[in-house]
Amino acid sequence: MTAGLAGRDAALDAASRLVAGLPPAPAVWCSGLRKRYGKRQAVADVSLEVGRGEVVGLLGPNGAGKTSVIKMLLGLVHPDAGEVMLLGQPAADPAARARVGYLPELFRYQPWLSATEVLALHVRLSGTDVTPAQRRDVLALVGLGDRAGDRVGGFSKGMQQRLGLAVALVARPELVVLDEPTSALDPLGRADVRDIVLDLKARGVAVLLNSHLIGEVERVCDRVVILDRGRVAASGTLAELLGQRELKLQLTGVSAAARERLAATGPVEREGDWFTVALAADEDTAVPALVADLVALGAQVHAVEPARITLEERLLGILRSASEARSDTEGSSR
Amino acid sequence: MTTARTVLTIAALTLQEASRRRVLLALVALTVVLIALSAWGFSRVAAESGDATLTSGEARLTASILLNLVMFGFSLIAALGTAFLAGPTLSGETESGIALSVLARPIRRSALLLGKWLGLVAFGSGFVVVAGLAQCLVVWATVDYWPPQPAAALALLAGQTTVLLTLALLLSTAVSPMASGVVAVGLFGTTWIAGVVGGIGGSLGNEAVERVGTVSRMLLPTDGLWRGAMHGFQDPSALVQFGGADSEAFPFLSAAPLTPGYLLWAVAWVVMVGGLAVTSFQRKDL
Ligand SMILES: Nc1ncnc2c1ncn2[C@@H]1O[C@H](COP(=O)(O)OP(=O)(O)OP(=O)(O)O)[C@@H](O)[C@H]1O
Ligand SMILES: [Mg+2]
Numbered sequence: 001m002t003a004g005l006a007g008r009d010a011a012l013d014a015a016s017r018l019v020a021g022l023p024p025a026p027a028v029w030c031s032g033l034r035k036r037y038g039k040r041q042a043v044a045d046v047s048l049e050v051g052r053g054e055v056v057g058l059l060g061p062n063g064a065g066k067t068s069v070i071k072m073l074l075g076l077v078h079p080d081a082g083e084v085m086l087l088g089q090p091a092a093d094p095a096a097r098a099r100v101g102y103l104p105e106l107f108r109y110q111p112w113l114s115a116t117e118v119l120a121l122h123v124r125l126s127g128t129d130v131t132p133a134q135r136r137d138v139l140a141l142v143g144l145g146d147r148a149g150d151r152v153g154g155f156s157k158g159m160q161q162r163l164g165l166a167v168a169l170v171a172r173p174e175l176v177v178l179d180e181p182t183s184a185l186d187p188l189g190r191a192d193v194r195d196i197v198l199d200l201k202a203r204g205v206a207v208l209l210n211s212h213l214i215g216e217v218e219r220v221c222d223r224v225v226i227l228d229r230g231r232v233a234a235s236g237t238l239a240e241l242l243g244q245r246e247l248k249l250q251l252t253g254v255s256a257a258a259r260e261r262l263a264a265t266g267p268v269e270r271e272g273d274w275f276t277v278a279l280a281a282d283e284d285t286a287v288p289a290l291v292a293d294l295v296a297l298g299a300q301v302h303a304v305e306p307a308r309i310t311l312e313e314r315l316l317g318i319l320r321s322a323s324e325a326r327s328d329t330e331g332s333s334r
Numbered sequence: 335m336t337t338a339r340t341v342l343t344i345a346a347l348t349l350q351e352a353s354r355r356r357v358l359l360a361l362v363a364l365t366v367v368l369i370a371l372s373a374w375g376f377s378r379v380a381a382e383s384g385d386a387t388l389t390s391g392e393a394r395l396t397a398s399i400l401l402n403l404v405m406f407g408f409s410l411i412a413a414l415g416t417a418f419l420a421g422p423t424l425s426g427e428t429e430s431g432i433a434l435s436v437l438a439r440p441i442r443r444s445a446l447l448l449g450k451w452l453g454l455v456a457f458g459s460g461f462v463v464v465a466g467l468a469q470c471l472v473v474w475a476t477v478d479y480w481p482p483q484p485a486a487a488l489a490l491l492a493g494q495t496t497v498l499l500t501l502a503l504l505l506s507t508a509v510s511p512m513a514s515g516v517v518a519v520g521l522f523g524t525t526w527i528a529g530v531v532g533g534i535g536g537s538l539g540n541e542a543v544e545r546v547g548t549v550s551r552m553l554l555p556t557d558g559l560w561r562g563a564m565h566g567f568q569d570p571s572a573l574v575q576f577g578g579a580d581s582e583a584f585p586f587l588s589a590a591p592l593t594p595g596y597l598l599w600a601v602a603w604v605v606m607v608g609g610l611a612v613t614s615f616q617r618k619d620l
Contacts, residue, residue: 106430
């Protein structure tokens with residue numbers, strides 16, 4: 001009996017040492033999420049992961065299912081299928097959300113409370129100890145320092161969104177989920193949000209950011225997940241998604257040999273004197289070598305301009321090719 | 335432990351909402367008007383009986399009926415107030431999006447619902463007890479009548495309010511804020527009328543009609559509890575004075591006290607409907 005207990009204790013010890021040695025579980029892990037509203041399949045098989053301290057952008061057209069995925073992660077919507085883990089705990093347990101901050105797409109707070117009282121309520125519900133001074137700091141951070149005592153009912157829309165941001169940040173989160181955090185904000189507010197997200201990243205807080213402002217996403221995110229019609233259309237780091245680089249050259253006196261040299265580098269497009277060559281990712285020496293060879297082959301080089309595909313172009317490309325593929329299969333099935 | 339804290343936090347928030355949204359103010363104003371009116375009415379009764387045009391038995395009967403009538407007014411105010419508070423507080427919050435950020439916190443939906451329920455029970459019962467007690471004191475001061483079982487009667491009034499707001503909470507997990515208030519108050523009125531109809535049936539000896547009241551009292555225990563409360567407010571001699579069995583048909587006197595079985599049923603009803611509300615709220619997609 002006692003020997004059995006001792007053996008079990010030793011096994012538990014070993015197991016806990018093993019677990020402690022593992023890298024921390026991802027901030028968000030979900031697999032095979034599905035949700036159907038009536039006849040409409042809002043989310044069909046979405047799996048994604050947000051590592052600790054990672055900033056992941058969630059992109060996609062209206063109705064792609066971004067908000068539905070976020071709500072399923074937070075237990076606000078019940079998935080028809082799939083699993084969710086938050087910060088290493090199954091999301092079915094409310095305690096998994098103890099260190100999660102959330103700014104909903106539809107941000108509304110008790111209009112009969114003051115901004116300070118709303119924060120106090122959320123601190124209490126989260127079960128964390130946050131001093132009044134820290135709460136004031138958070139309000140000041142989102143630009144509501146001088147409106148702390150005012151009733152939320154009298155706030156403008158942008159001020160309510162700022163308050164929502166403060167609510168998401170106040171309880172020392174390890175994961176912050178922001179659903180279109182800048183939809184009601186002025187340009188200054190957008191810059192504030194960018195700084196806040198970068199600051200969270202610097203402090204090792206994971207962020208899942210859904211936004212239609214691609215520039216914003218491109219500037220702060222390590223990785224993006226693109227949803228289309230309830231499915232993951234593409235995902236990867238910015239370098240992976242935008243890996244393709246282009247080089248524009250203005251050339252005259254291009255011989256056949258020079259043309260061959262260009263074609264060997266990558267696909268070429270020509271518009272008058274301008275040649276556009278797609279380059280393989282991250283080859284630092286490709287450009288000087290190409291220019292040297294072209295000169296050696298007798299071409300006159302007037303201009304060399306490196307160009308990078310923007311996230312916006314890439315997103316549009318992915319969504320367009322998806323919709324073309326859809327209309328093709330629909331056409332052939334008829 | 336933490337669940338208990340969540341429940342208390344939400345209950346306190348609900349009370350705060352009631353006071354900040356001026357519900358409390360409106361209730362206090364209505365109550366003061368009702369008490370002032372009844373004080374005037376009772377002082378007139380006192381003046382009449384002072385002229386010796388009323389026997390003391392008649393005076394007691396009048397006091398009992400008047401007291402029950404005013405208490406009915408209070409229970410109506412409490413019912414309307416809590417039903418219209420219970421509806422918006424839950425479905426209004428899910429509709430507006432307030433619930434999104436609250437339920438994303440590490441709390442259970444059942445804890446949120448229980449907290450709201452507790453806050454509303456405290457609010458409704460507090461109102462009924464304070465206003466009812468004030469009314470009893472007014473009656474005592476004007477016509478020198480003190481009800482036989484004031485504590486039990488006030489507790490039953492609070493119970494009636496609790497039953498109705500539990501129903502309103504269940505409705506508000508399923509339908510829109512306005513609809514839940516309207517349906518709850520409508521059902522409350524319907525069972526009251528069914529109770530009166532059943533009473534008439536009883537005094538006429540018509541069993542089928544009498545059963546209308548009995549069945550409706552089982553389906554929604556507000557009317558049954560209300561009759562128990564009236565029995566605690568009225569003078570025992572009032573019934574005899576009024577004419578024995580015929581008094582069954584009169585809506586502001588109650589022939590019989592509550593049975594413990596019925597009280598148990600009312601408690602079970604609240605637990606059942608509350609449980610249904612929790613289940614329905616937990617299934618909801620926000
Ligand atoms: N409560 C609901 N009832 C019925 N359908 C819903 C509900 N919520 C979402 N949907 C449907 O699910 C799909 C995805 O909606 P969702 O809100 O997740 O989109 P989104 O990607 O967040 O879009 P947006 O960029 O406009 O915010 C849509 O087709 C929408 O109509
Ligand atoms: Mg959305």
